[in-house]
Amino acid sequence: MGRKIVELDVREILRRKEEPFQGIMQTVNALDPQDVLELRATFEPAPLLRVLGKQGLRSIVNRNGEDDFTLQFYRDEASALPYWHLDNRGLEPPQPMVRALGLLDGVDAYGHGERGLEIWNERVPALLLPELEERGYQYEFEDVGHQTVVIRIHR
Known part of the structure; x- marks a missing residue:
């Protein structure tokens, strides 16, 4: 994994x-x-x-x-922003999207740009990305192997 x-x-x-x-x-x-x-x-x-x-x-x-x-x-030497990590692997859709949006919408620190969210999915979350854009979030994703796509979300 x-x-x-x-x-x-x-x-x-x-x-x-x-x-x-x-x-x-x-x-x-x-x-x-x-x-x-x-x-x-x-x-x-x-x-x-x-x-x-x-x-x-x-x-x-x-x-x-x-x-x-x-x-x-x-460990993260690249980012000055602290990131919360959420492992969504093994969850059935739409649970990965619901979990990510629940955190982003429910904790002000994400919306204020004080912290980021790093989620680990089994694939690129095609339905989540437009929701992030609509809410004004930026994101990057990378397929790191082992059936894991890392998505970093921030303001």
């Missing part, structure tokens, strides 16, 4: 007042260069953002609730 999103939920560890750092670092060290670590936590861990930033990982944070945060860590 090539690239993947590796999920790690440390919320229960944090609620027990235990330290998840070692497990997080083991997961980070096992990532392939094009993988994304998606970490669930009870707060935005600024020290972890700095530590992983020094290791060359970019980060982006979604606040889901009062004590529920989803963070993504990934």
Whole structure:
């Protein structure tokens, strides 16, 4: 499959007042260069953002609730804009388009140009592209093999 999103939920560890750092670092060290670590936590861990930033990982944070945060860590030296990653492979149409537009329409940071969205589809999303243009988004796509087309969407 090539690239993947590796999920790690440390919320229960944090609620027990235990330290998840070692497990997080083991997961980070096992990532392939094009993988994304998606970490669930009870707060935005600024020290972890700095530590992983020094290791060359970019980060982006979604606040889901009062004590529920989803963070993504990934390697990207080319873009100054942070990107959220969404893996749509294996989903039946129109779910990939619905998921992408739901994020773009539901989170102001995309519309304001503060973040981008990178989606991984099995093919070029022909029906999504005109919807993006109509909403004023720019996009680039690349077939990276392994039945994966990467689409980067931004303002």
